[in-house]
Amino acid sequence: MTDSAVASTGGLPEGPEKRQAVEEMFDRVAPGYDRMNRIISLGRDTRWRKRTVEALGLPRGSLVLDLACGTGDLCRDLADAGYRAVGIDFSAGMLARAHTDAPLVRGDAQALPLRDRAVDGVVCGFALRNFVEVRAVFDECARVLRPGGRFAALDAAVPERVIMRAGNTVWFRGAVPLLGRFLARDADAYRYLPRSTAYLPPPRALLDLLHEAGFAGSARRTMTGGSVQLITGTRA
Numbered sequence: 001m002t003d004s005a006v007a008s009t010g011g012l013p014e015g016p017e018k019r020q021a022v023e024e025m026f027d028r029v030a031p032g033y034d035r036m037n038r039i040i041s042l043g044r045d046t047r048w049r050k051r052t053v054e055a056l057g058l059p060r061g062s063l064v065l066d067l068a069c070g071t072g073d074l075c076r077d078l079a080d081a082g083y084r085a086v087g088i089d090f091s092a093g094m095l096a097r098a099h100t101d102a103p104l105v106r107g108d109a110q111a112l113p114l115r116d117r118a119v120d121g122v123v124c125g126f127a128l129r130n131f132v133e134v135r136a137v138f139d140e141c142a143r144v145l146r147p148g149g150r151f152a153a154l155d156a157a158v159p160e161r162v163i164m165r166a167g168n169t170v171w172f173r174g175a176v177p178l179l180g181r182f183l184a185r186d187a188d189a190y191r192y193l194p195r196s197t198a199y200l201p202p203p204r205a206l207l208d209l210l211h212e213a214g215f216a217g218s219a220r221r222t223m224t225g226g227s228v229q230l231i232t233g234t235r236a
C-alpha cells in the first residue's frame with residue numbers, strides 16, 4: 001500500500017487497492033455475513049432495510065436494482081413489497097451465499113452492466129462507503145434509472161448526540177471487532193467495517209453529490225439514534 005493511497009482516510013486503502021481489499025474481504029466474510037449482520041445491528045437491520053424499500057414509493061411490479069446486493073436481503077424485501085428485483089455485486093463469495101430468487105449478476109457498481117434507463121428504482125444497503133468513488137456510482141445510478149425513477153441508499157452514520165456517539169463508538173470499535181474475532185474468526189474485517197465509515201462524505205456533501213449526479217429532491221433521514229442514514233432522491 002502506498003503512502004498516498006492511505007493518506008486521506010487515516011490508513012484505509014484507496015483507489016484500486018481499496019477495490020481489491022473490499023472484494024477480497026467480502027469473499028472472505030461471506031459465509032458468516034448474515035449472522036454477523038444480525039448480531040452487529042442487534043437485529044435492527046431487517047427494519048432498516050424495510051424502510052429503505054418503503055422509501056421508493058414506486059408502483060408494484062416496478063423493476064428495482066439492488067446495488068451491491070451481497071447475499072440479497074434487500075432483493076427479498078423488494079420481492080415482498082411487490083417489486084421485481086435484480087441484484088448486482090462484485091463479490092463472487094457474497095453472490096454464492098445469496099438467498100433470493102431474484103436474478104443476480106456479478107458486476108461493478110462503477111460500470112453497471114445495464115442499459116440506460118433500464119430500471120425504475122435503485123436501492124443500496126451498506127455499500128456506499130465501500131465504493132472507490134461514490135460520485136461515479138451515483139452517475140451510474142442516474143444513467144440506469146428512468147426519469148422519475150427512485151434511489152434509496154442505507155448506510156451507517158455517526159450519531160450527532162454525544163451519548164449516542166459514545167455508545168456507537170464503544171459498540172462498533174470495541175465490541176464488534178471482538179465479536180468478529182470469535183464468531184467470524186476475522187478480527188481484521190470487523191475492525192475495518194466500523195472504520196470504513198470514515199470513507200463516507202459528510203451528510204451535506206453526500207446529498208450534493210447525489211444532486212450533481214442528476215437527482216432532484218435529495219433527502220436524508222436517520223434511524224436508531226442517528227447510527228444509520230437513509231439517503232433518497234428522484235431521477236430528474
Ligand SMILES: C[S@@+](CC[C@H](N)C(=O)[O-])C[C@H]1O[C@@H](n2cnc3c(N)ncnc32)[C@H](O)[C@@H]1O
Nearest residue numbers: 026068069070089090091108109125126127130
Ligand atoms: C456491507 S455489504 C452489504 C450487502 C447488502 N447490500 C446488505 O445490505 O447486506 C457491501 C457489499 O458491497 C459490495 N461491493 C462493494 N463495492 C462494490 C462495487 N464496486 N461493485 C459491486 N459491489 C460492491 C460488496 O461485495 C458487498 O457485498
